Each structure stands twice: as C-alpha cells, then as structure tokens.
Amino acid sequence: MSETLFEILKWMKESGFMFLALITGAFAFRFFNKFYKLIFFQVVLSIVFYIGAYVILMYQASNHWMYNVYIFAEVMILLYAAQLYLSGSTRKRIVLIGIISFLSIYVIEGVTDGFSDILNITLVAAGLIVVVVYGMVMYSALHQTDFDWKMSPELWLCIGTLVYFACNVPFIGLIHQLLRYDAKLVDSLFYITEVLAAIRYLMVSVAFIIVWKQAAQRKLTL
Amino acid sequence: MNSTEIVIAIVLTTLLILLLIAGIVISFFVTSRQSARQRAAFAEAQLKYERELRLVETEVSEHLMQKFAHELHDNIGQLLACINLEVENRKYGNPAMQAELSLVGTYLNEATDQLRLLSRSLNSEYVSNLGLRKAIDVELGRQQRLGKFSVDWKSDDHPSTLDNNQELVAFRIFQEVVHNAIRHSRAKNLKVQLTFQPSFQMQIADDGVGFHFDDTMNSDRASGIRNIVRRASMAGFHCVVDTRPGFGCRYTFDAASGNNDTTTAKATMYNGE
Numbered sequence: 274m275s276e277t278l279f280e281i282l283k284w285m286k287e288s289g290f291m292f293l294a295l296i297t298g299a300f301a302f303r304f305f306n307k308f309y310k311l312i313f314f315q316v317v318l319s320i321v322f323y324i325g326a327y328v329i330l331m332y333q334a335s336n337h338w339m340y341n342v343y344i345f346a347e348v349m350i351l352l353y354a355a356q357l358y359l360s361g362s363t364r365k366r367i368v369l370i371g372i373i374s375f376l377s378i379y380v381i382e383g384v385t386d387g388f389s390d391i392l393n394i395t396l397v398a399a400g401l402i403v404v405v406v407y408g409m410v411m412y413s414a415l416h417q418t419d420f421d422w423k424m425s426p427e428l429w430l431c432i433g434t435l436v437y438f439a440c441n442v443p444f445i446g447l448i449h450q451l452l453r454y455d456a457k458l459v460d461s462l463f464y465i466t467e468v469l470a471a472i473r474y475l476m477v478s479v480a481f482i483i484v485w486k487q488a489a490q491r492k493l494t495l
Numbered sequence: 496m497n498s499t500e501i502v503i504a505i506v507l508t509t510l511l512i513l514l515l516i517a518g519i520v521i522s523f524f525v526t527s528r529q530s531a532r533q534r535a536a537f538a539e540a541q542l543k544y545e546r547e548l549r550l551v552e553t554e555v556s557e558h559l560m561q562k563f564a565h566e567l568h569d570n571i572g573q574l575l576a577c578i579n580l581e582v583e584n585r586k587y588g589n590p591a592m593q594a595e596l597s598l599v600g601t602y603l604n605e606a607t608d609q610l611r612l613l614s615r616s617l618n619s620e621y622v623s624n625l626g627l628r629k630a631i632d633v634e635l636g637r638q639q640r641l642g643k644f645s646v647d648w649k650s651d652d653h654p655s656t657l658d659n660n661q662e663l664v665a666f667r668i669f670q671e672v673v674h675n676a677i678r679h680s681r682a683k684n685l686k687v688q689l690t691f692q693p694s695f696q697m698q699i700a701d702d703g704v705g706f707h708f709d710d711t712m713n714s715d716r717a718s719g720i721r722n723i724v725r726r727a728s729m730a731g732f733h734c735v736v737d738t739r740p741g742f743g744c745r746y747t748f749d750a751a752s753g754n755n756d757t758t759t760a761k762a763t764m765y766n767g768e
Contacts, residue, residue, distance in 0.1 A: 408519060415527035422524065435516050443508035451501070458498050465509055 288323055290474035295320060297478045301485035309484055311354035312430065316477060318346055337391045341383070344392070348375055348399045351434070355406045358427075364409055371402040396445045400438040407434045424487065426480035433476025437469045549729045557619045557663070564617035567610055575607045605640075612637040616670065619663055627655060627662040628689060631669055635687065643677050644701075650689040657695055657750070664730035665697060665748065668723050672746050675719050676701040680744060695732075695750035702743040708736055 298305075298313040305313060322343040329336040352375070356368045378398045386392070414427030422428060444451075444465050451459045582603060586596045612633060615621045622630045628650050635646050655662060669687075676682050680703025688698040711717050720736070727734040727748055738744035 408523075411520070412523050412527075415523050416530055422527070432516075432520060435519070436513065439512045439516050440509045442512065443505050447505065454501070455498055458501065462502065462505060465506070 288320070290471045290478065291316065291320055291323065294474040294477040294481065297481040297485070301481045301488070304484055304488035308354050308358045309426075309481070311350055311357070312477065313481070315347055315350045315354075316474070318350065319343070322346075335389070338389050341388050341392050341395075344396060344399060345379060348403060351403055352406060355410050358410055359413060364413070367409065368406050371406050375399055375402050391445075391448055393445055393448050397442050400442045400445070403438040404435055407431045407438075411435070424483055426483040426487075429476045429483065430480035433473040433480075436476075437473035440469050441466055546729070549725065553664070553726075553729070560617045561619055564614040564621075567614035567617070572607065572610055572614070575603060575610060579603045579607065609637065609640070622663055622666050623659050627657065627665055630662075630666050631687065631689060634666075634670065634673070635685075638673060638677075638685075644682050644685050647684065647686040649687070651691060653690070653692040655695075656691045661695075661730045661732075661750075664726050665695075665732070668726050668730075668732075668748060669697065669699065671719055671723050671726075672699045675723075676703060676744070679706075680704055682743065695748075697748045698745065700743060700745035705738045705740050705742045705744050707740055708738055 294316045298309075298316055302310070302313060322339065326336045326339055326343075329339055349372070352368055352372050356365060356372075359365055359368060375395070375398060379392065379395045382392045382395050408431075410427060411431035414425055414431065415422065444462050448459065451462065579600060582596050582600050586593050586600070589596070616630070616634050616637065625633070631650075632648070635648050638644075639646050657665060673685070676685060676699075680701050682701035682703030684702045686698075686700040688696075690696045711720065723746070724734055732748040732750055735747040735749070736744070737747065
C-alpha cells in the first residue's frame with residue numbers, strides 16, 4: 274500500500290508541471306484561440322500517454338511503442354498549431370515541408386526498424402523540425418508584440434518548446450547505443466528529459482496564465 | 496569511454512544547445528525591439544506628416560474663406576447697397592409704387608445684414624478678434640434670423656482657456672455641426688452650451704433624426720463628421736458623438752482629456768433640457 278502511495282507521489286512529482294499546465298489551461302480554455310486549444314489538447318494528450326505508459330509498464334516489459342505513437346501525435350499537433358498560427362505562404366510552406374519530412378522519416382524508420390523500439394532518428398528529426406518551426410513562431414510573435422514582451426504568451430510557450438526539443442536531441446539521438454552499453458545509465462540520463470519536460474510545461478503554464486490574464490483585462494476595459 | 500564520460504558529454508552537449516537556444520532567443524528579442532523602435536519612429540514621422548498636412552489644409556481653407564468673406568463684403572455687399580440706393584431713389588420718384596418698393600427695401604436690408612454676418616463668420620480675423628463666445632453668439636443669432644430652428648444657448652462667464660488657433664478651430668467645428676443639423680437632421684431645436692471652467696467644453700445637441708454612427712462613418716456620406724473629428728483631434732479636443740436614429744444628436748468637445756485622437760460614439764437620447 275505504502276509502495277503504491279510512494280509510486281503515486283513520485284509520479285505526481287515527475288508530472289507536476291504537466292498537471293499545472295492542465296489546470297491553468299482548463300481555467301483559461303474559454304479564452305483560447307485555435308492555436309492555444311491545440312496546445313492544451315497536446316498537454317491533455319501528454320498526460321493521457323504518461324498515465325498510459327505507467328499502466329503498460331505494469332503488464333509489459335517495454336512501453337517504447339507507445340512512446341512512438343505519442344511522439345507522432347505530439348509533433349503533428351504542435352506542427353498543425355504552428356501552421357494555424359503563422360501567417361504568410363512561405364512560413365506555412367516551411368511548416369508543411371516539416372510535416373511531410375517528419376511523416377516520411379517516421380514511416381521509413383518505423384517500417385525499417387519496427388515500431389517496438391524507440392524511433393530515435395525520427396525523434397531527432399522531430400526535434401530539429403519543431404525547433405525550426407517554433408523558432409519561426411517565436412520570431413513572428415516577438416515582431417507582432419508592441420507591448421511588454423514579458424506579456425507575450427507565445428514567447429514563453431516557444432522558449433519551453435525549444436528548450437525541450439533541442440536539448441533532448443543529444444540524449445535521444447544516442448539512446449539505442451546507450452541502451453546497448455548500459456541500460457541503467459539511460460535511467461539516470463532520463464533525468465535530463467524530466468527536467469526539460471518540467472521546464473517546458475512550466476513555460477506552457479505561464480503562457481496559459483498570460484492568455485487568461487490578458488483576456489480578463491480586456492473584459493474589464495470593454 | 497566510461498559511463499561518467501558519457502554522462503558528462505551528453506550533459507555538456509545539452510547545456511551547449513541550451514546556450515544556443517538562449518542566444519537565438521536573445522537575438523530574436525533584440526531584432527524585435529529594433530524593429531519595434533523603427534515602427535514607432537515611422538509611426539511618429541507619419542503622425543508628424545499628417546499634422547503638417549492638416550495644418551496646411553486648415554491654412555488653405557482659412558485663406559479661401561477669408562478671401563470669400565472679403566469678396567462677399569466688398570463686392571456683393573456693395574452691389575446690394577447700390578440696389579438699395581436705387582430702390583430708395585425709385586421710391587421718391589414713384590410715390591404710387593412706394594408700398595411695394597418698401598417691401599423690396601426691407602428684404603434687401605435683411606439680405607445685406609445676413610450677408611454681412613455671413614462674411615464676418617467666414618472671416619478668421621473677425622473670429623479671432625471677437626472671441627469664440629461672441630462669435631458663436633453672432634452665428635446663432637444669424638441662424639435664428641433665418642428661422643430654421645429655435646436655439647437654446649448657454650455659456651459661462653469665465654475667460655477663454657483656448658489659444659487663438661483652438662478658438663478658430665472650435666468655431667469652425669461649431670459651424671460644421673450647425674450646418675449638418677440644418678442640412679441633414681431636420682431638427683426643430685438646437686441646444687448649445689459652452690464652458691471654459693474647469694476646462695473647455697462645447698456641447699451642441701439637436702432633436703433631429705439622428706443617425707447610426709458606425710454605419711455613417713463607414714459610408715461615403717461622412718465627410719462632414721470626418722472633418723469635425725479631424726479638426727477636433729488637430730486642436731487637441733476629445734470628441735464624443737452621442738446619437739442614434741430617431742433620437743437626435745449631441746456632440747461634446749472636451750479639452751480636459753485632449754491631445755488624443757479618440758472619438759467616442761455613444762447612443763443616448765437627446766432630452767432637450
């Protein structure tokens with residue numbers, strides 16, 4: 274019983290910022306445009322998969338296949354949200370190229386190596402594509418903002434996304450080699466991903482709070 | 496390569512990427528600030544240009560009106576005086592026609608008076624010398640003599656807080672509003688209030704047909720209102736247009752919250768008080 278409780282607490286600690294993003298997003302949801310609704314949907318999805326991964330580990334030795342499904346959904350949602358956010362045909366075309374490239378790499382690696390192992394090349398490619406696309410989102414958000422930059426929700430959202438996807442690349446890129454070399458080392462290094470995820474979802478929460486605050490201020494001044 | 500070296504390598508690479516991301520964010524931030532500064536400078540230059548343009552426009556229109564006023568006073572006024580003299584001569588030479596000619600003489604005198612008042616109201620020097628309060632008083636008197644509507648005119652006794660240019664613009668705005676009321680509103684009553692303390696406020700209300708502010712502003716029939724709003728903004732007056740169809744129209748020009756381009760449209764009923 275106490276072991277289960279300990280597991281739940283550990284799990285809450287690891288996913289705490291994810292839940293923070295979920296709660297702030299739920300409160301601010303009525304003020305969200307399509308872009309933020311998709312980001313919120315991605316947060317919900319990540320929690321569902323996070324819980325799912327724990328449940329699957331109780332019955333199976335590996336949950337890597339589920340991670341592959343999750344990364345597909347996550348990257349597609351993020352890229353589609355960016356496609357909605359960005360204006361201008363060139364930028365939209367770049368996002369479209371990103372989506373097509375990601376899908377191609379995903380399918381080729383999945384078919385070649387199988388979906389039961391983590392598709393690390395796809396993950397690295399997804400990281401690079403998301404970094405480029407969300408770099409563009411941040412650039413256009415900063416260039417649209419004439420008011421206080423600290424109050425630009427897109428800025429915080431993009432910082433979190435860029436940090437998570439870019440900094441995960443060295444670890445994820447070498448995951449197969451590391452698993453072969455020392456599986457325990459992978460568990461230790463997974464701490465990096467957890468810290469990055471915490472930063473990411475903290476930033477997402479900040480973005481949601483800013484959207485909420487701005488909408489509330491608008492309501493007061495009307 | 497042992498485990499520690501692998502961990503150090505991965506952590507260092509991650510930190511390096513983190514630094515790279517920080518660099519990208521900072522460079523984006525710096526360029527965005529630069530572009531915001533450029534946009535602000537451009538907007539300021541645009542505003543300055545607009546202001547200059549409005550000033551030139553006003554000067555040109557004032558010059559034209561002055562010229563027009565002089566023409567009315569010197570030429571047409573003289574002609575009317577000659578006609579009046581001729582009528583008087585005919586009256587003495589033709590006693591049988593005296594009654595008819597007296598009526599013509601009365602109308603001629605009225606026309607001469609109206610013309611004189613009109614030429615004065617168009618003359619910016621006259622407005623400057625007379626002051627806004629007296630100029631409005633004369634103009635309302637002229638309008639009342641035309642019998643278009645009855646006027647309720649109130650003003651405080653405090654000295655004017657406006658400079659000459661602001662007074663002239665306020666008077667031109669007043670003329671434009673009254674002109675609109677005559678031409679479009681079918682008003683029976685006009686209410687004008689002028690106060691200089693605690694701050695300048697001019698309120699002109701009519702009980703005419705009113706209009707839908709947004710629809711009118713989006714149509715091509717809004718040149719008069721646009722002109723009013725533009726002049727008000729140029730003189731640093733805050734302008735509130737309070738109207739809706741069937742409920743008259745009230746313009747309020749306020750210098751207390753001036754120096755902005757804000758025009759507010761509200762919809763409340765003219766109560767004729």
